[in-house]
Amino acid sequence: MATQKPERFDQVDWTEISRSRWFDLSINSIGMLAAALPLLIVALYDWQVLDERTPTLEPVGPAWDVGTVDYLFIFTLLLFAFYIVLPLFQNPRRTKYYWREFKRNRPAVVSLGWLAVVFVGGIFGPFFISAPEQSILTGYQPPVFLSVEQSYVSTCVGEVVNNQCQGTWQHPLGTTAGGKDVFSGIVHGMTISMQIGFITTTIVATIGITFGTVSAYAGGWADELMMRFVDIVLSFPTLLMFLLILYIYGAGLGMFIVVFAAFAWGGTARYVRSKSLSISEEEFIKANRISGASTYRVVRRHVVPNAASSIITQLTLLIPGFLLAEAQLAFLGLGDSTIPSWGQLISAGRSDLSFAPWIVLAPGIVLFLTILAFNFLGDALLDALNPEAEAENA
Amino acid sequence: MTDEPILSVRDLKKHYPIRKGIFNRQVGAAKAVDGIGFDIAPGETLGLVGESGCGKSTAASSVIRLEEPTAGEVVFNGNGRGGASRDSDGTHPNDVTEFSDAELKRFRRGAQMIFQDPASSFDPRMTVGSAVAEMLEVHGMSDRHRRRAIVEDLLERVGLSAEDYDRYPHEFSGGQKQRIALARALVLNPDLIIADEPVSALDVSIQAEILSLIDDLQTDFDLSLLFISHDMSVIRRICDRVAVMYLGEIVEVGPTDEVFADPQHPYTEALLSSIPTPNPRSTVGGIELAGTVPSPTNPPSGCRFHTRCHRVIQPDGVDVDQSDWRGILNFRDRVAAGQVDVESIRENIVVDDGPTSDDHVRAQLRTEFDIDERIGDPEIEGTLQDAIDRLLAGDDEAAAELLSDRFTTPCAETVPERTVHSPDHESSCLRHESEQATAPGAADD
Missing domain, CATH: 3.40.50.300 (P-loop containing nucleotide triphosphate hydrolases)
Known part of the structure; x- marks a missing residue:
């Protein structure tokens, strides 16, 4: 298609080109739009047309009632797919380079593997493993290969040997007092954790990056005002705010995510601002301004990508905080008791710790490993994505 | 074209x-x-x-x-x-x-x-x-x-x-x-x-x-x-x-x-003169510019280069060696800025026998500012000695006053106009203004 056109720079007719104005969307944006629009339509249909009790997908088959958090989660997953995963495939050389750098950190590779398990389990697990259901009769079943005294269990699913109820593959990690399967609880908890991780990160990143770059580029009084606002956000007692909302409106997972994300972006904004300020002094930014590019374009194409390595690292290290906060609130009995999160599972087993430790230990270990994995990943990403290190290794 | x-x-x-x-x-x-x-x-x-x-x-x-x-x-x-x-x-x-x-x-x-x-x-x-x-x-x-x-x-x-x-x-x-x-x-x-x-x-x-x-x-x-x-x-x-x-x-x-x-x-x-020549034996006839570029916040009056110029103009009635004149002006500026510390000069002089005398300090000052031991013009020489004496007596202000009173250059007073040397060649230096007619105001309006 380019053959009939002039291909030398000095034969370009700029008056003709600069007159034609249209949006130049990248493949990523086109894909994102193509995927997000149907999602939006379904969400609107769910909200406006269907009555509250009808599961969203009933007309098609599966009885999955998609909630607000699910919509947000799918949206953030799309963002992740089109703007983080797809670019990795578009730039195979750079991806290989990052992978080489990343591979040096073995704990981080293991962490990435674990997080991949949590991610895949969280997304596809609920489709194959049904949600844990209450069944008082089969409470306190021990995990497979373990046993518990017969007197604690009303009905033992497995064999009873020497007055000991043996665990079965039917409940590989045992059951809670209410007979809920711990394994399926953990799998469904993965979904919750991934939802918390992805949605909060997206909210924090959006607000933080916008606020930080605008503040850095506005300068003067606007900068001063915006940064003082960040100080307020940072010093705001989020937990008290959440408790207040909890007592007035009641608080589900969605509210938890929104409240905690809405007060967590302060650090990111401040960080992005200082990064943007130092990057905007670089000579290549000057070189780009001289190209005639708008400030928005320079920020989007050059400032943010160059700050990205630090931003990604910072966000990765924020996620464990949210996961822990959710678990802590659940443990205190302040969480959303309708969701099968790890924190709920832990809090369900806290009074039975003496004879049924698996109810607390299984989700506790999973939570611990996930938080550890995020921390390792954050450190490794900082090293792998650091542009200075990149220049030195060249 | x-x-x-x-x-x-x-x-x-x-x-x-x-x-x-x-x-x-x-x-x-x-x-x-x-x-x-x-x-x-x-x-x-x-x-x-x-x-x-x-x-x-x-x-x-x-x-x-x-x-x-x-x-x-x-x-x-x-x-x-x-x-x-x-x-x-x-x-x-x-x-x-x-x-x-x-x-x-x-x-x-x-x-x-x-x-x-x-x-x-x-x-x-x-x-x-x-x-x-x-x-x-x-x-x-x-x-x-x-x-x-x-x-x-x-x-x-x-x-x-x-x-x-x-x-x-x-x-x-x-x-x-x-x-x-x-x-x-x-x-x-x-x-x-x-x-x-x-x-x-x-x-x-x-x-x-x-x-x-x-x-x-x-x-x-x-x-x-x-x-x-x-x-x-x-x-x-x-x-x-x-x-x-x-x-x-x-x-x-x-x-x-x-x-x-x-x-x-x-x-x-x-x-x-700062371009190196390929001949290793040629002595570098370099003109050394003393000091750094003055601050653009407060540029020198008149011709901005006069504080460092090796051809700085001597006023009417003065006729001394050009390098002495530069040295005297440098001396004047440093004294005016309060940067000439007689005591530290005295301490730094190494004398073989006996204590350092005022004469040693006088000589040292002259070497430091590249001024001859005896300047041709007796009037200038007298003023300079007078100023050094006042400096030695510890009266820095009086020395500075005397120096800036007596030693002035037209370069510090008049902003040079553009002088046209040939159709395309122009410069702004006061030395040319007396030689040639000023530019007809075309190029530097």
Whole structure:
């Protein structure tokens, strides 16, 4: 298609080109739009047309009632797919380079593997493993290969040997007092954790990056005002705010995510601002301004990508905080008791710790490993994505 | 070639306000560029030369409007804007400083810039190909295949290969990056390129390659060049005309050959004497400029160069050795600034026998300021001795008063006008004003 056109720079007719104005969307944006629009339509249909009790997908088959958090989660997953995963495939050389750098950190590779398990389990697990259901009769079943005294269990699913109820593959990690399967609880908890991780990160990143770059580029009084606002956000007692909302409106997972994300972006904004300020002094930014590019374009194409390595690292290290906060609130009995999160599972087993430790230990270990994995990943990403290190290794 | 210059700069100023206090009141301004003017003809290379901190780079970024100039006019006649005449209110339709955003974007296609440090002038996270192609994208070329074809062709033209399109900046050497910078500056097919010290970060051998590449591209695409450098030998290689800048002002402008053969301003002389000669036995006849460039916040009165000039004029009735005169003026300035500490001089003198006497200090002062033991003019000698005596007596203020009373130079009082030496060669030095008629006010209005 380019053959009939002039291909030398000095034969370009700029008056003709600069007159034609249209949006130049990248493949990523086109894909994102193509995927997000149907999602939006379904969400609107769910909200406006269907009555509250009808599961969203009933007309098609599966009885999955998609909630607000699910919509947000799918949206953030799309963002992740089109703007983080797809670019990795578009730039195979750079991806290989990052992978080489990343591979040096073995704990981080293991962490990435674990997080991949949590991610895949969280997304596809609920489709194959049904949600844990209450069944008082089969409470306190021990995990497979373990046993518990017969007197604690009303009905033992497995064999009873020497007055000991043996665990079965039917409940590989045992059951809670209410007979809920711990394994399926953990799998469904993965979904919750991934939802918390992805949605909060997206909210924090959006607000933080916008606020930080605008503040850095506005300068003067606007900068001063915006940064003082960040100080307020940072010093705001989020937990008290959440408790207040909890007592007035009641608080589900969605509210938890929104409240905690809405007060967590302060650090990111401040960080992005200082990064943007130092990057905007670089000579290549000057070189780009001289190209005639708008400030928005320079920020989007050059400032943010160059700050990205630090931003990604910072966000990765924020996620464990949210996961822990959710678990802590659940443990205190302040969480959303309708969701099968790890924190709920832990809090369900806290009074039975003496004879049924698996109810607390299984989700506790999973939570611990996930938080550890995020921390390792954050450190490794900082090293792998650091542009200075990149220049030195060249 | 028309008579119309492609770029015409008149009285361009860039002052950086200095603010202090709680209300941010402006207490002064650093006059980085203070009323410069020059023309560049189509296809011509004008060199802008001067030592670090004299405002060369600020001038460049003000001309191209990377920074907003404080005052002045930059008329750009390239890009098919030629032939315009002044509006009735005296403004020029091609004045870059008055361009609207849309016009400015169009101007970016007509004038581009190359930066000094090739290492930092590319986004480390972008392939060099897309960095060059981005220029096309910004200006509306949405066809990515076409962008790629143009950039690949251009990369080959500047001495790289088309495969380099997908490589990252850190994979290239400094010289290669400067070639890519040239490609980036060229890709919009501008008429004017401003090169801000494009080779000073490179090895001498690479410098030569880049300079000849610039030369070739200039002939091929009929470019005009504003070439900024502090290196006179580079200027001599590439420039048709040269403008010498000192402390925000242009002190001499003329054809390169003429300026190099017959420099008219003492500052130009000093710069030229700094070029190393290939003969190792030749004693460097270098003119050493004492001190640093004065602060642009408070530039010296009269001729700005008079504080360091080796040819500073002696007033009527004074006739002493020129180097003594320079020494006396330096002595005067240092005493006035309170920087001559007799006690520390006394302590630092090593005497073989006996205590250091005042005579030792006197001699030391004269050596330090390069003043003869006995100056020819008895009156001057008397005043100088008087001042040194007062200094020794500890009366610094009286010494300073006496010195600044008695030793004055016309250079500090009169701002030199432009003197025309030959049709294209002008300089601003008071020594010429007595010799030749002043310029008919054409070039430096």
